[in-house]
Amino acid sequence: MTVGPDTLAALLKRKDVLPAGWESVFGMVAREDFVPARIWPDDTEALLDRDRDPEAWRRAVYSDRALVTQWDDGRHSGTEAGRLATSSASTPSTLAEMLYDLDAAPGMRVLEVGTGTGYSAGLLAARGCRVTSIEVDPHLARRARENLAAAGFGDLVEVITGDGTLGHRAGGPYDRIQVTAGVRRVPAAWIEQAAPGAVIVLPWGTDYGSGDCALRLVVGADRRGASGPFTLATAFMKLRAQRPDWRRYGGAALPDDWTAYARATTTTLGYDDVVGGPFDPVGFVLGLCVPDCLARPVLHGIFGATLWLYGADTGRGHSIAAADFGADAPTIRQSGPRRLWHEVEASWHWWNARGRPTIHDFGLTVTVTGDGVVDQQPWYGATTFPLVPPAHDWPARGRG
Ligand SMILES: C[S@@+](CC[C@H](N)C(=O)[O-])C[C@H]1O[C@@H](n2cnc3c(N)ncnc32)[C@H](O)[C@@H]1O
Incomplete structure (x- = not known):
């Protein structure tokens, strides 16, 4: 036929x-x-x-x-x-x-x-x-x-x-x-x-x-x-003109003192929780909740994976975080003025506590605020984002 x-x-x-x-x-x-x-x-x-x-x-x-x-x-x-x-x-x-x-x-x-x-x-x-x-x-x-x-x-x-x-x-x-x-x-x-x-x-x-x-x-x-x-x-x-611009995220370069400075913590979340598969709502929802952040998951064979988070410089410098998942407890390292992993983790718990709403429960309001300038405000019912204001109270360099 x-x-x-x-x-x-x-x-x-x-x-x-x-x-x-x-x-x-x-x-x-x-x-x-x-x-x-x-x-x-x-x-x-x-x-x-x-x-x-x-x-x-x-x-x-x-x-x-x-x-x-x-x-x-x-x-x-x-x-x-x-x-x-x-x-x-x-x-x-x-x-x-x-x-x-x-x-x-x-x-x-x-x-x-x-x-x-x-x-x-x-x-x-x-x-x-x-x-x-x-x-x-x-x-x-x-x-x-x-x-x-x-x-x-x-x-x-x-x-x-x-x-x-x-x-x-x-x-x-x-x-x-x-x-x-x-x-x-x-x-x-x-x-x-x-x-x-x-x-x-x-x-x-x-x-x-x-x-x-x-x-x-x-x-x-x-x-x-x-x-x-x-x-x-x-x-x-x-x-x-709207493809991801790595320059905005510091060219994905690690700070010179990354290993010495980045503070190591852990998490109860797993890699699949925060990355999800294609068309899973979780990545999209986390993106609504954590602004000016680029996430890059990297698999290391079958043994582990790292979720890299890059924060744009919105006036206080770049931030970076790496969440390593493997056989042992996850290791989280964060550096820069924002605690990107903590923003992601808090957003995930917010989403989970609401029964993991799908993308259909979210929307966007766009307002023209000036000549060619728009404000984009994501929402979930009456809730607007970001949920967790980008934190700038991370201890000063060298401490903590
Ligand atoms: C997925 S394709 C569109 C396919 C189309 N709907 C079809 O079925 O043939 C996206 C197109 O958008 C074009 N594009 C990208 N940026 C653009 C822009 N700023 N203005 C106009 N077109 C653009 C690309 O060159 C590409 O041809």
Whole structure:
């Protein structure tokens, strides 16, 4: 049997992720019209080349998988996977679930950030929306424009080459904004260019981990803020300018006097408690609770693991902590003005004492506070974060 758009629509229907009115849309837009000849399905990272194996390529195109189409911002060539995946055709079921949240109806003006192949812009156009889609990479933007024109959506989608964090004022005000790249700071432009009551759906996360959660924001009447819950655990390639910036975290360098100074303590928590698996809520929740912190878990074979925590310099210098887990009792070492491990541990106990709420119980309020500046306030019901104010009362260097 030949697989095609109907196969994908039926698959998504079986997974129960298709919003009402979208089955025909997924059946109408052929993903093969957008996906290039060379792809790396993200669960294998092995090249599939349409010219060498058209059947396998087609099966991958109509599967529910993200298909990497670019590595290292286009600097990588060859058949091997590159260092960092920088563009893809997004996972269809993730797109379907985000479209459910977006609730875009025919006739609406939609801004999309992160055009990629143009497939998700094509879905919105097939739904009857008027779409402005922004792609930062000129080569990808040109290809997406060609793909959309060849698929018959050229008149319905305007592809802009540029930085999507600036939005595109001329196409607004937008009824809906869909973002298909991971966000760490919501740009003020999206709120300012949205219509009052507009819905913005974006993958959002913290520097703590590489995962994201889809966030459904509703824009306020004055267009100075937006708020809403997290709806779906996922992971997206990040906006180019919002990838983790190691310089902000001291370049992950250890202080010269790390071994002499870092105070050793222990903990009752285990590695799995605070790291969790992919899409586990714990890493995401800890990231909400412990701001300006980058966590890096490192496995040492089967015998142990270290969770490194790097604190950004927010005016008092960098902080660093290492939690070593192995056969013996864990060892915690901390240095710098913040006790990062204690912040993580206290946050974990807070989360555990509440019955380990999932990401759906959390949300974010974004307020435009100045020219292009936003404040991001995570919340859990009436509780706002950080729970434990970053502690700066650690004994002075050399003591304790
Ligand atoms: C996961 S892909 C989008 C996939 C698309 N939804 C599809 O199904 O084909 C993310 C895209 O965002 C683009 N991107 C990254 N930073 C951007 C920015 N600041 N403005 C616009 N696009 C950006 C990347 O170049 C990449 O093509």
